[in-house]
Amino acid sequence: MIDIGAQIGATGRAVTEVEGHIRVLLTRDYAATPDDVWDALTDPARLRRWFLPISGDLRAGGQFQLEGNAGGEILHCEPPSRLRVTFGGPSSLVEVRLSGDDTHTRLELEHTVPVEFAGSAAGSLFVGPGWDGAALGLALHLVGAVADDPNSIETQRFNLASIAAWVRATTGVATDAEVEAGRAAALAQYCPDVKD
Numbered sequence: 001m002i003d004i005g006a007q008i009g010a011t012g013r014a015v016t017e018v019e020g021h022i023r024v025l026l027t028r029d030y031a032a033t034p035d036d037v038w039d040a041l042t043d044p045a046r047l048r049r050w051f052l053p054i055s056g057d058l059r060a061g062g063q064f065q066l067e068g069n070a071g072g073e074i075l076h077c078e079p080p081s082r083l084r085v086t087f088g089g090p091s092s093l094v095e096v097r098l099s100g101d102d103t104h105t106r107l108e109l110e111h112t113v114p115v116e117f118a119g120s121a122a123g124s125l126f127v128g129p130g131w132d133g134a135a136l137g138l139a140l141h142l143v144g145a146v147a148d149d150p151n152s153i154e155t156q157r158f159n160l161a162s163i164a165a166w167v168r169a170t171t172g173v174a175t176d177a178e179v180e181a182g183r184a185a186a187l188a189q190y191c192p193d194v195k196d
Contacts, residue, residue, distance in 0.1 A: 001154065007136050008161045013169040015124040022118040024111045024128055028135045032142045034098045037105040038080030040141055041096060050141035051134055091117055107135070121174035122182030128166035129159050129190045151193075159190035 012027035030037055040046045044054050056064035058074065065071035070088035076095075077083055084095040097108040111127055118124075136158065137147040148155045163186045170179050187196065 002136070002140075002148075002158065004154075004158050004161050007139070007158065008132075008165055010139070011132060011135050011165075013128060013132075013165055015121050015128075015166075015170045015173050017115065017121045017173055020115050021112050022115055022121050022123055024124045024131070026107075026109045026128070026131045026135060028107050028139070030105045030107065030139060030142055031103065032105055033102055034080045034100045034105045036142065037098055037100075037107060037138070040138060041083065042077075042079070046141070050137040050147060087111065089117070107138075109135070120178040120182075121170055122178040124170050125163065125166050125179070125182035125186040126189070128169070129162040129186055132162040132165070133159065153193060156191035156194040160187070160194050160196055163187060163190060164196075 010028055012025075014023075014025040016023045016025075032040075040050065042058070044058065047054050051066075052069055053067040054064055055067070056062060056071070058064055060074050060077040062074050063071065064074060064085070070092075072086035072088065072092075073090075075084045075086065075093075081098050082095065084093065086092060087094040092113045093111070095110045095112075097110075099106050109131055111131065113123065118126075133147075133150070133155070140147050163183060166186070167179055167183050170182070174182070
């Protein structure tokens with residue numbers, strides 16, 4: 001069992017709309033070196049243990065495919081500090097930045113899409129909880145633990161708390177109606193068996 005409140009509190013979330021783009025920013029600190037976190041993010045054998053199996057030409061300019069999820073192009077790869085990829089389409093960009101020292105790493109994950117792709121800033125509710133789950137999976141992996149089944153009730157309770165956190169991050173950036181519609185869609189997607 002995980003401490004859901006502590007795990008939700010360990011992650012920072014921000015949503016902005018600038019120049020026709022929605023930006024979702026997730027930040028989290030890990031008690032591991034940047035080299036170790038980078039390796040967990042980019043080594044296919046490790047990535048499959050905490051996120052998803054990956055295939056493709058895993059280098060700058062290459063293509064990747066996550067099993068049962070998005071694929072894209074690797075636009076920039078600067079070990080151990082910066083990875084930028086398209087994610088599910090050419091206008092959906094994910095950038096991971098790592099900084100730290102020999103005792104900790106700060107991860108910043110930024111997912112940017114055009115407003116017309118997301119519909120509004122409430123589009124953060126479609127991707128934010130998924131990135132929260134990835135941040136949790138990475139945290140558990142780095143301490144030698146394994147994430148629960150993605151369909152378990154505990155995972156769905158975590159997702160429920162994540163959705164509430166993303167609602168708070170999105171409030172004021174999207175209209176109340178857009179936030180509520182995004183929240184309802186996220187609840188159906190991420191925690192269908194748990195009532196809030």
